[in-house]
Each structure stands twice: as structure tokens, then as C-alpha cells.
Amino acid sequence: MFPRTRTIIPARDGTLRVLRAAREAGVKRVVVTSSLGAIGYGHPSRDRPFDETDWTNLDGADVQPYIKSKTLAERAAWDFIARAGSGLELSVVNPAGIFGPVLGPDFSSSIEIVKSLLDGAMPAVPRVYFGVVDVRDVADLHLRAMMAPEAKGERFIAVSGETMSILDIARVLRRELGPRARRVPRLQAPDWLVRLAANRIPLLRAVVPMLGRVRHSTSAKARSLLGWRARSNDEAILATAESLIRLGLVKG
Template identity: 90%
Template sequence: MSTVLVTGGSGFVGIHVVLQLLAAGHQVRTTVRRPDRQADVLAMLREGGAASPESLSFFTADLTADEGWREAVAGCDYVLHVASPLSTSVPKDENEMIIPARDGTLRVLRAARDAGVRRVVVTSSLGAIGYGHPPRERPFDESDWTNLGGADVQPYIKSKTLAERAAWDFIAQEGGGLELAVVNPAGIFGPVLGPDFSGSIEIVKSLLDGAMPAVPRVHFGVVDVRDVADLHLRAMISPDAKGERFIAVSGETMSILDIARVLRRELGPAARRVPRLQAPDWLVRLAANRIALLRAVVPMLGRVRHSTSAKARSVLGWQPRSNQEAILSTAESLIRLGLVKG
């Protein structure tokens, strides 16, 4: 089997990618920013039922520095670049997110090219595809790119767009024989394996905790993290994935109120704190003046972006779980791990 490096193995997506690679019999390496994160990764693998963690080795490397990357990629057949800076709030300086995302991606690609790696799969985002455009009926697909001049383009969206653009430019100009494929997930849900999880998961946690008396009018695509990991593995080995992008979205766009209704309908007493009401937009805008977390939400109010995963399904045979399964597995794992209010 192949030797595969996963960057950011302690993250929510990264750990599921590592789990599936181990299950498929690959020799797996992963990077962590600090050596003490190794214990967290091993604990999450145990939670995820990993059968062969002895096939995993660790390397210390940071997206903001050159040290460690050459050693991490040496002898690898593939690199899955999952690591990216993520914040639940809007940073004062957008470059806090943009520079590590873009420069870190180039650092990984450069090291992979120099080591003779066959293919790199980069985790981008639907944020690099469907933002900065006027409302439209036609779903976004892989031919679309986010318009960085749009009012709804937050620093995270900008960082993912610029990082992916830089990756394609690098391959075209300096890539040599290195191949690239890109996965563009929507909002990522699914089973949490530890306390380190993404902003999408925070939405479900906040609903279960009763942190919001009413929810903002926000819509997004949904995908299960296990299906995102599966798509990475398919994009890694399929000849047809070379030079291609693949949107990862399960089905129809959901609102936060839709998610709340799924939780209330399916979880019974465990969802007793989940709100029933949607807040009017003017109230969310007013509250955003005092609550930093809401500032990122304001440009998204009422915007519905439809997207399609037809390409991933037809080219790579990808078959994702339903929206409901992704949402419920998120909630059930948060409850099981004691990460929501009792």
C-alpha cells in the first residue's frame, strides 16, 4: 500500500482522513503543530475505532514555517493537505488567516514536488466557489470561483479562495510532474471524536446548549465528515481526479432553523433547549454590534447558495450520507462525549 502524509491530523477533517487511510491499509504520516498534540490524535483514533494506529507516524510542522516539511514528505506517494487556519470569529487583520492558508499550501506543494510525491489533494472549501455573486437559481459547480469583491466574502472565505488559486497557479507554473486534485466541502458535520472540532459543529453544539433563543436566517450546504474523508481518498487514487476540483455537498441547502427542527424531531428530551424560532434579520444585525460571533453571520443573512456534487458522484462514484444523518451523528457524538450541557 501507499505512504500518505495528512497535514493537520489533529483537526476534525484530518482525523477522519487518517482513520480511513489506516482502515484501507496505508502507511500514514500526519503533521501536528506541537509534539504534545500526538496524544490527542491517538485518543481520537481510539474513539473512532482505529484498528492499526501502529501504521501512523508523527511529524512536527507548522504552516507558517519551513521546518519539518521536507522530512514529513520524504518517501511519500501522496499528500492530503487538510490543515488550514480556522477561526469562529472575524480576525481584526484578514492576513492572520490568508497568509498561513496561502503560504502554508505553497510550502506543502513545494516540499511534495521536491520529494517526488505523485499527487497532492488539497482541502479547499465551497467558500472558494459560491461567494461574492448575486443571487441565482443555477447551482454552483466546480467551474465557478468566488468573487473576492463581494460583500459576503469574509476573511476565511478569502483565505480559502486565495490558497486554492495559489495551488493551481503553482502546479501550472512550477509543479513539474506533481499532480493536484482539490476537494471543496460545504458545511462539515458528522461524528465528533474529541473536543477539537469545526465551526459547523459549533452550530449544533450551540443549538443543543440553548445558547441562541432564536436562530439567524442563515443557509448552507451540508456534508458528513466521513464522506469528505472518503472523497479525499477517491481523489487521491483515481486517474480521473488529476487536475480536477470536486464539490462535497450531500443534498439540498439547509437553514439553521431546518437543523434545529431535525434535532427537536429526532432527539426528544436531549433537544429540549433547541430553539424553535428564527430571529428577524434586523435583530441579528443589532445584536452583532455587541456579539463578535454574529458579525460573520450578518453578510450571510437570507442568502441561499445552491451547489451540486454531480461531478464527484459521476466521476468518482461518491455516494454521501443524507443531511439528516450528518446532523444527527454530530449531535449524538457531542452528547456521548459530554460536550453539551447536561
């Protein structure tokens, strides 16, 4: 199945179905969960942080099918609202990588990073960076976006602090978990080695365009307009690890 059929079309069409149903039911406001992937990809490296005025450039080399699906789905949502003329309001939350406590074995790819580190699945980590946010803070921002009059027609980035590398996350785990992090790698793999390994390991191919790309982003709008406050990166990472260990989801 092609990425367009598997990822892009369901994301866009599913978003539009929800908006149509909301309009027909007389719903006042819909909050769409988009992604920072709809904001900060496909651009040259830059020092200025990405904010809600930015959009991902779909022609960029680092735009994978998931990123494209989130961008096109959010674009379709805003276009729908612009055409609907029915009084239906839209707010959008754009989270960075979502971490925090898990409830069971069905979890996201962000959580899988922490699990892989704790399991020692990677002898060395690729030079990949991303923003971090705790799932509990993402939920809080959704509520604020739903209830606050100021949130009508606005996007809100959900990110806790500075961009982290996978090696940064590994260091947090080793520092805070002690012996429980004994399998966590200490080394960062050189980019050339990751590119070479990607020829044999399909899962690494999606990582290659991300090597060394640092995307700074800011949640200043959510903080100033909605009074949103987020847990620190370290707290989100540690909560992820503690829950995985407590639920027996990592190697003993």
C-alpha cells in the same frame, strides 16, 4: 493581528510549502482540502447551483477573511501546478459545512452550531443557510481524488444534498432526539434583530452579510466521475449531535 496576517497569508503560504515539499520528494499527486467558500461567495443570489467551474468573487460583501483565505490558497495551488512543470498532479476537494461524529472537544465552527443549538445558547437562530456534508464522506472523497486517474487536475464539491438553514437543523434535532433536544430553539430571528444585536455582539457581525443568502451547490461531478455517494443531511446532523451527547460535550 490583522485578518491578512492571521488567516490569509498562512493559508496561502502553507499550501505552497506543502506543494514544494511534495515536488521535491517526488510525490505524484497532492489532494488539497479547499472549501465551498472558494466557489460560491461574492455572487448575486441565483437559482442555478454552483459547480466546480465557479470561483468566489473576492470583492463580494459576504466574503469574510476565512473565505478569502481559502480562495487565495486554492488559486495559488493551481497556479503553482501550472508553473511547476514537474509532473506533480493536483486534485482539490471543496467541502460544504462539515458535520458528522466528533472525536473530542476540539472541533470546527460547523460542529459548534449543533452544540450551541443543543445547549440552548441561541433563543432564536439567524436566517443563515449552508450546504452540509458528513466528515466521513469528505474523507472518502479525498481517497477517491487521490487514487482515481480521472481526478487529475480536477476540483470536486463535497455536499450531501439541499442547502439547509440553521432552523432546518434545529428541526432535525428536535424531531430525532426528542427530550434530549429540549433546549433547541424553535424560532428564527428576524434579520433586523440580528443586525441590531451585531452592534453589541462582535461574533454576529460576520453573520450579517450571510443573512438570507442561499447558495445551492451540486456534487454531481464527484458522483459521476468518481462514483462518490454521501450520507443524507439528516444523518450527518444526527451523527454530530449523538457524538456530542455521548462525549458529554453538551449541557446535561
